[in-house]
Amino acid sequence: MAILLALLKEVRPRQWVKNLSLFAALIFAGYLFHEGAFVMVFQAFLIFTIFSSVTYIYNDLLDIQADRKHPYKKFRPIAAGELPIPTAIFVLILGVVVGLAWAFTLNYFLFISGLVYLLLQVAYTQYLKNVPIIDVIVIASGYLIRVYAGAFTISAHMDVWFLMTVIAASLFLAVGKRRGEMTLLLSYTDSETRTTLKRYTEQLLDIYTGMFATATWITYALFTFNQPKIVPDGRALQLISILPRTLISEKWMMITIPLVVYGIMRYLQIIYERNEGESPERILLSDKPLMITGISWVIMVIGVLYYVG
Numbered sequence: 001m002a003i004l005l006a007l008l009k010e011v012r013p014r015q016w017v018k019n020l021s022l023f024a025a026l027i028f029a030g031y032l033f034h035e036g037a038f039v040m041v042f043q044a045f046l047i048f049t050i051f052s053s054v055t056y057i058y059n060d061l062l063d064i065q066a067d068r069k070h071p072y073k074k075f076r077p078i079a080a081g082e083l084p085i086p087t088a089i090f091v092l093i094l095g096v097v098v099g100l101a102w103a104f105t106l107n108y109f110l111f112i113s114g115l116v117y118l119l120l121q122v123a124y125t126q127y128l129k130n131v132p133i134i135d136v137i138v139i140a141s142g143y144l145i146r147v148y149a150g151a152f153t154i155s156a157h158m159d160v161w162f163l164m165t166v167i168a169a170s171l172f173l174a175v176g177k178r179r180g181e182m183t184l185l186l187s188y189t190d191s192e193t194r195t196t197l198k199r200y201t202e203q204l205l206d207i208y209t210g211m212f213a214t215a216t217w218i219t220y221a222l223f224t225f226n227q228p229k230i231v232p233d234g235r236a237l238q239l240i241s242i243l244p245r246t247l248i249s250e251k252w253m254m255i256t257i258p259l260v261v262y263g264i265m266r267y268l269q270i271i272y273e274r275n276e277g278e279s280p281e282r283i284l285l286s287d288k289p290l291m292i293t294g295i296s297w298v299i300m301v302i303g304v305l306y307y308v309g
Helices: 002-011 013-028 035-060 085-106 108-126 132-152 159-183 202-226 254-276 278-286 288-307
Strands: none
Touching: 002 035, 002 085, 013 035, 013 132, 013 159, 013 278, 013 288, 035 085, 035 108, 035 132, 085 108, 108 132, 132 159, 159 202, 159 254, 159 278, 202 254, 254 278, 254 288, 278 288
């Protein structure tokens, strides 16, 4: 039981929230209520949950010595000796085989997406995480691959501005992660724990953070401006029919922009006020204002796209 608990801790269930990005294409392409579409994407979500879990195991196996010198990574099960290395290796191999086989049976392009994701994570762990700027781009690429994987699963089209929003938001989260790590490790001088961070400066990361925060909400605003309405048969409320022509528009998605702007500002406040940016998923799952904003945004997006028409 102790080993099972250590294994559960090792695969970082909190990180699985990143895989929710696979549902993006399902919602914004209008497939949410299509028969079988949700089940297909949910399977893709489970597959990428396996992939992300095995990459954490792989990363911790390679970085076991460095993690033991890190202020908080030293408590990870492999570094702390709670999870036996042979067990970790067995789960790693099993996860890769099962995940790829499952992806191949579901969709060939999903299989390719998963394979690319795994190879990219191996390259990141082995070398790319030590290359400044490239390390941030690789982290952000993980989100983009997930979005494409979800779209491939149901053969959905994605708007170019939506993809730009995903790229900007991914880079924003990745840079914020580096900014939080730098703040956390300021009092630690062991170079093994700061291989990449020593190539950045606080001022440079601040510039990057501001740049991608601005790009995120602007690209999202342009996306909402161009997003057409989606009206599944029998689900529209015909709300617009009772409004004057002044308010008749297909740009109702723009009412969600304030929530995105607030979410970005709140995240920035947490990064600079609480110094917690090193773990974006922890912030998203623990900060009540951000959780309320995120849930409200999802409800409004689905409401506007599928029920207002």
